[in-house]
Amino acid sequence: MRFDEAFRRLIGGYWWLIGLLVLVTSLAAGVYATNQDAQYQASARVQMSGGLASTNVQADAATQWLQGVITTPNMVRQAMAAAGITGDPSRFATHSIAVNRVGVSTVNDVLVTTGNADRSVIVANSLVQQALRYANTTHQSDAVKMASLNKQIDRFTKERDSLIHQLASASPGAVLELQARIAADAPTLTDLLRQRSDLVLASSQRSSIGLLDPAVASTEPVGPRVGQLVALAALAALILALGIVALIEAVHPRVRGRRWVAGELEAPLLGHLPTLNLTSTKGARALREFGTAATVVAARYGGRPVLLLPVETSHDRWAAHACDELEALTGLRLEHDPDAAIALSGSAGRDVDGPVVIALSPAVESQRSLEDVVCRAAAMQWPIVGVLTFRRRLLLDRWTLARGGPRAPRPPITPVAPTTSTTSMTSTDPDSPDTPETQETPASTTAPTPSVPSGAGVRTAAPEPARRTADHGALNGRKLGSMP
Numbered sequence: 001m002r003f004d005e006a007f008r009r010l011i012g013g014y015w016w017l018i019g020l021l022v023l024v025t026s027l028a029a030g031v032y033a034t035n036q037d038a039q040y041q042a043s044a045r046v047q048m049s050g051g052l053a054s055t056n057v058q059a060d061a062a063t064q065w066l067q068g069v070i071t072t073p074n075m076v077r078q079a080m081a082a083a084g085i086t087g088d089p090s091r092f093a094t095h096s097i098a099v100n101r102v103g104v105s106t107v108n109d110v111l112v113t114t115g116n117a118d119r120s121v122i123v124a125n126s127l128v129q130q131a132l133r134y135a136n137t138t139h140q141s142d143a144v145k146m147a148s149l150n151k152q153i154d155r156f157t158k159e160r161d162s163l164i165h166q167l168a169s170a171s172p173g174a175v176l177e178l179q180a181r182i183a184a185d186a187p188t189l190t191d192l193l194r195q196r197s198d199l200v201l202a203s204s205q206r207s208s209i210g211l212l213d214p215a216v217a218s219t220e221p222v223g224p225r226v227g228q229l230v231a232l233a234a235l236a237a238l239i240l241a242l243g244i245v246a247l248i249e250a251v252h253p254r255v256r257g258r259r260w261v262a263g264e265l266e267a268p269l270l271g272h273l274p275t276l277n278l279t280s281t282k283g284a285r286a287l288r289e290f291g292t293a294a295t296v297v298a299a300r301y302g303g304r305p306v307l308l309l310p311v312e313t314s315h316d317r318w319a320a321h322a323c324d325e326l327e328a329l330t331g332l333r334l335e336h337d338p339d340a341a342i343a344l345s346g347s348a349g350r351d352v353d354g355p356v357v358i359a360l361s362p363a364v365e366s367q368r369s370l371e372d373v374v375c376r377a378a379a380m381q382w383p384i385v386g387v388l389t390f391r392r393r394l395l396l397d398r399w400t401l402a403r404g405g406p407r408a409p410r411p412p413i414t415p416v417a418p419t420t421s422t423t424s425m426t427s428t429d430p431d432s433p434d435t436p437e438t439q440e441t442p443a444s445t446t447a448p449t450p451s452v453p454s455g456a457g458v459r460t461a462a463p464e465p466a467r468r469t470a471d472h473g474a475l476n477g478r479k480l481g482s483m484p
Helices: 003-034 056-070 075-081 088-094 117-169 170-206 227-249 258-265 281-300 313-330 340-345 369-381 398-403 477-482
Strands: 040-048 097-101 109-114 209-217 252-255 270-274 306-310 356-362 364-366 384-390 424-428 436-442
Touching: 003 227, 003 252, 040 056, 040 117, 056 075, 056 097, 056 109, 056 117, 075 088, 075 117, 088 097, 088 109, 088 252, 109 117, 109 209, 109 398, 117 170, 117 209, 252 369, 258 270, 258 356, 258 369, 270 281, 281 306, 281 313, 281 356, 281 384, 306 313, 306 340, 313 356, 356 364, 356 369, 364 369, 369 384
Parallel strands: 270 384, 306 356, 356 384
Antiparallel strands: 040 109, 040 209, 097 109, 252 364, 424 436
């Protein structure tokens, strides 16, 4: 399937369904958004320790650490209590608290969104102050540990240096004792030095927070964002609608467009009826144009019967009505009954093959129905030589297709008086010189002429005006337009 055919089937065939889903969803999203309470946002800016971040990874790491600290349920619960907000701290942290970094740096904005501007400020300030106390307390603890380790290291270092000085003046027996004491203090001193090194490394990697700007509430509400919500809802509805119509088309494929129908049947498009009312000016004109093309096709196949075969069997009556109107307009007779066409092709004196088929199909038709018609015609060895399409409205035209459509008022046929002899007269309508009409008129009886002197003109009695009969099979389109 080509892209243009897929687009025509999905968008062109189900545009009303897609538009309806998008419109209803957008309206529902707009109504929902306008009925939501206004949301106000407070922002506080803090500086993380460590200076400038050299990469996005380092900046993201600092931001994630700060977000993990301020969204701790205990901190959030205390901030909510300070602002008089009740609810689940975890849910509040997920929906109302955010941390955004400023560029590739360790500067971050703490954002809190609530339905009240003052409460947003209170929550933001409380979270920042708790984070500051947590970070400062951690660094103070590191400083206390560092001071304790330094005292222990200094004590063991002085004791070791004192023992080393005593070795120079000690007796041989005391040297062994001093060496044993130095060897016993060496592992302890080494362990203390390792602990101090680890603490220095951990303290250098541990972040600290500095407050740059206290929390300030926005003057205008930041939500709800009606336009953004409606756009997202419309996009989701469009994707859903495309999925639905794709599923419908996959289950019940339909061919849309008169040219696509003719292409599916592999036959030329001979005509299209824009209306089912064949007695109207538009319907008669379209049917007359089809009759011209059908006449050429019928002449090409050497007198073989032409069968107007509807794709759907429920259109049989309307096909018969179309054949009658076509015969009345152009004089071309198409068969609508397959049995009659077979009988006509096999009648005595007709050494011809079976009928040729002109398919009668709506402009939008099921692909399976078209395939069934092709298979049926191929099984009967009836070539499909043309396609006649018509515009069908599923709900409004169902009764018309089932009953056969309105009939055009025709003038009554004047009976011909019995005569002993008739004369065949062929007259040519000056308005349509290419359509001869054969009419039978009673022979005019001339009165005997009296004898006149030689040299006189001969006067004959004027013939009686011929009585013309209405032959619906020979009326052309121009005469039909002049009928009442």
